[in-house]
Amino acid sequence: MALRIQGFTSAQRRAIARGRRIIERRLARLPCPVPQDLCGELRAILFADRPVVDLVYGGDGGGHRTPYARSAGYRILLYRRAMASTSRDTSQLAPVLFHELIHIARGWELDAEAFENAWFTQAEGARPPTRDDWTLFKEQHYRGWWVCLDPRTRRVADYADRLVLTFPPRPR
Numbered sequence: 001m002a003l004r005i006q007g008f009t010s011a012q013r014r015a016i017a018r019g020r021r022i023i024e025r026r027l028a029r030l031p032c033p034v035p036q037d038l039c040g041e042l043r044a045i046l047f048a049d050r051p052v053v054d055l056v057y058g059g060d061g062g063g064h065r066t067p068y069a070r071s072a073g074y075r076i077l078l079y080r081r082a083m084a085s086t087s088r089d090t091s092q093l094a095p096v097l098f099h100e101l102i103h104i105a106r107g108w109e110l111d112a113e114a115f116e117n118a119w120f121t122q123a124e125g126a127r128p129p130t131r132d133d134w135t136l137f138k139e140q141h142y143r144g145w146w147v148c149l150d151p152r153t154r155r156v157a158d159y160a161d162r163l164v165l166t167f168p169p170r171p172r
């Protein structure tokens with residue numbers, strides 16, 4: 001496996017392992033249409049020797065508006081805020097981790113939000129797009145690397161026009 005986990009406690013590592021198993025199970029039985037090259041990238045990150053992705057604990061991020069996670073290149077920072085949501089039980093971490101894996105696989109915000117919310121329910125920890133996300137979608141012309149969004153119907157489809165999901169109403 002090519003996820004290199006650094007700086008987490010053993011409890012946090014267990015939470016990450018649970019999240020990872022959930023993602024692997026869904027990858028084996030896709031919850032929605034997923035373009036083949038995205039599946040390939042995800043499998044490579046999870047199962048192949050390359051690419052090596054560093055998963056690093058970011059602490060509290062030192063700010064009030066710390067995100068749950070962020071990624072750049074082949075590095076994912078997971079903040080305390082994301083880990084805190086795992087204390088209850090299973091793995092609300094899975095959607096956070098999955099979202100960042102989509103970015104590592106070169107997905108844009110629309111791709112990451114779409115597949116996060118298509119693969120996971122809100123009860124499982126998925127977070128529908130925020131106002132800021134919608135602003136970004138607009139700036140990026142409602143397009144992602146693998147999907148596009150009709151802002152009127154909120155329908156997200158891949159470029160073969162297969163329905164991925166319909167987003168909930170845009171927050172005001």
Ligand SMILES: [Zn+2]
Binds near residue numbers: 099103112
């Ligand atoms: Zn994102």
